[in-house]
Amino acid sequence: xxxxxxxxxxxxxxxxxGFATGQEVMQxxxxxGIDGIWGAVLSAVIMxxxxxxxxxxxxxxxxxxxxxxxxxxxxxIFSRVLDIGVVITLFATGFVMFAGAGANMNQQWGTxxxxxxxxxxxxxxxxxxxxVDRVTTVIGSITPFIVVFIVLASIYTLAFTDPTPVAERADxxxxxxxxxxxxxxxxxxxxxxxxxVAVSMAIVIGGNMFHPNVAGIGGFLGGLIYSALLLIxxxxxxxxxxxxxxDAVPMLTVINRLHPWLGQVMAVVIFGMIFNxxxxxxxxxxxxxTASRPERFxxxxxxxxxxxxxxxxxxxxxxxxxxxxxxxxxxxxxIVVMLVAWARGRGRINEESRRRxxxxxxxxxxxxxAARVEIEDSNLSVAQVKEAIDGE
Numbered sequence: 133x134x135x136x137x138x139x140x141x142x143x144x145x146x147x148x149x150g151f152a153t154g155q156e157v158m159q160x161x162x163x164x165g166i167d168g169i170w171g172a173v174l175s176a177v178i179m180x181x182x183x184x185x186x187x188x189x190x191x192x193x194x195x196x197x198x199x200x201x202x203x204x205x206x207x208x209i210f211s212r213v214l215d216i217g218v219v220i221t222l223f224a225t226g227f228v229m230f231a232g233a234g235a236n237m238n239q240q241w242g243t244x245x246x247x248x249x250x251x252x253x254x255x256x257x258x259x260x261x262x263x264v265d266r267v268t269t270v271i272g273s274i275t276p277f278i279v280v281f282i283v284l285a286s287i288y289t290l291a292f293t294d295p296t297p298v299a300e301r302a303d304x305x306x307x308x309x310x311x312x313x314x315x316x317x318x319x320x321x322x323x324x325x326x327x328x329v330a331v332s333m334a335i336v337i338g339g340n341m342f343h344p345n346v347a348g349i350g351g352f353l354g355g356l357i358y359s360a361l362l363l364i365x366x367x368x369x370x371x372x373x374x375x376x377x378x379d380a381v382p383m384l385t386v387i388n389r390l391h392p393w394l395g396q397v398m399a400v401v402i403f404g405m406i407f408n409x410x411x412x413x414x415x416x417x418x419x420x421x422t423a424s425r426p427e428r429f430x431x432x433x434x435x436x437x438x439x440x441x442x443x444x445x446x447x448x449x450x451x452x453x454x455x456x457x458x459x460x461x462x463x464x465x466x467i468v469v470m471l472v473a474w475a476r477g478r479g480r481i482n483e484e485s486r487r488r489x490x491x492x493x494x495x496x497x498x499x500x501x502a503a504r505v506e507i508e509d510s511n512l513s514v515a516q517v518k519e520a521i522d523g524e
Contacts, residue, residue: 134341138350140276141337142183143358144408145330151362152278152405153232154369154376154383155452160322161366162373163308164315165301171319172366176359178323180352182467185474186331187351190338192481194516197420198332205473214469217462219420221328224459226413227440228451232406235380235448240388240399245445248403253441256410260418260433277401282361285387285394286368293389296374304374311453324463325456329409331466332416342492342520345485380448414440484511495521 151157161168195201198218202211230249237248296304312318334351341347369382375389376382384402388395418433444451474481487506494503507517 134346135350135353138187138337138341138347139354139357140273142187142330142334142351142354143279143361144405145333145412146326146358147278147361147405147408151365152282152383152402153236153381154365154386155232155380155449156322156456157362157365157369158308158376158382159310159453159456160312160318161315162369163305163310163312164318165305166370167315168318169363169366169370171315171322172363174316174319175322176362178320178467179326179362180355180359182323182327182470183330183334183355183358184348184352185470186327186334187338187341187354188344188348188481189470189474189477190335191341191344191347192477192484192511193339194342194512194520195335195339197423198335198416199420199423201335202469205477206469210465210469213462214466215420217459217466218328218332219417221325221459221462222332222413222417222420223436223440224451224455225329226410226417226436227444228448228455229406229410229413230441230444231446231448231451233403233410234444236384236399236402236406239379239381239384240395249441249444252403252407252410253437255407256414257434257437259407259411260415260437261430278405279357279361281387281398281401282365282383285383285390285398286364288390289368289372289386293372295371300374304377307377308373309449309453311457320464320467321457321460323460324467325460326463327466327470328459328463329413331470332420333412336416336419343485343488344481345489480511491517492521 157172161172164171189195189201189205193201193204199211199215202214206214230252231245233252234245234248237243237251238245295301310318312321338347338351341350365383368386369376372386372389376385379385381402384395384398387398414433414437417436418429421432421436422429487510491503491506491510494500494506507514510517512520
């Protein structure tokens with residue numbers, strides 16, 4: 133159960149406005165035609181492995197925020213660069229979500245762009261007053277709905293609707309604007325960007341897990357679920373590119389082709405996924421900014437959300453086209469740092485995982501002596517172990 137909760141929470145962090153709407157997939161993969169599909173495969177493999185590593189490292193250090201992990205696994209200069217990069221990513225992605233909420237409601241119901249953004253700001257502020265466990269649950273609970281919708285809609289579209297004719301497909305693909313130079317660059321950049329988006333909240337979620345092996349399995353499963361969604365979405369939008377190429381929310385267009393009522397429901401589900409990412413981004417951002425003064429969390433949280441709302445009026449498609457790739461290039465450093473840290477510390481992480489299993493078993497059996505012996509060898513303090521065991 134914990135593995136599934138972690139997996140769906142991880143997917144929920146990443147599947148926000150860009151992915152759920154299809155706009156992200158269009159600019160990163162469909163814009164490169166069939167080569168873009170291979171790019172999606174490459175991204176899927178890298179994403180699954182890195183999701184496991186990040187969640188496991190978060191659990192191993194019992195980290196409360198991403199800066200703690202960066203400082204322990206990398207050179208101080210790299211740690212500082214990554215920390216600043218993640219803070220910028222959290223904020224930038226958060227206000228892109230507000231723009232996405234406005235675009236979603238505008239395309240489906242014709243409301244002014246600011247209406248969807250204002251509603252999203254209000255519920256994001258309200259949800260920010262929940263604790264980490266409840267935030268994880270909220271993020272994960274909405275994820276299955278988008279999974280079901282994307283899978284069913286994609287299968288139906290591919291099996292029962294006519295794809296864009298080959299003669300028209302090239303022209304339609306050419307009309308999809310992207311700022312990325314090549315499908316291989318897009319594939320790696322996509323992983324880098326998504327890890328920059330996910331790493332802060334993923335480390336918080338992993339840090340809330342006592343068992344690194346459970347956190348790692350949950351992360352890997354979450355990476356696989358996300359990878360499957362990515363491939364299904366990329367293939368579906370590639371075959372329907374003639375219909376959706378110029379839409380702000382192409383996946384919503386695909387659903388509306390099936391049935392107008394399904395489009396209404398899909399618009400609500402997409403809005404929920406946008407909320408997932410907005411909540412995850414601003415929650416993790418405020419946790420990082422108030423790491424030394426946690427009592428100021430709610431003030432900082434509300435202030436950053438309001439500032440993000442103001443900046444969201446640049447426009448959804450423009451924000452994805454320019455902000456996401458820049459953040460993706462910063463994310464390449466994150467990929468290297470996390471891979472090297474995990475490879476160098478894999479033995480210690482596995483040993484600590486087994487040790488924590490023994491600690492939990494000893495505590496459950498009431499054997500305080502055995503538990504104390506194991507805790508002395510753990511990388512965690514007695515207080516951290518006690519807090520984790522009490523939490524479980």
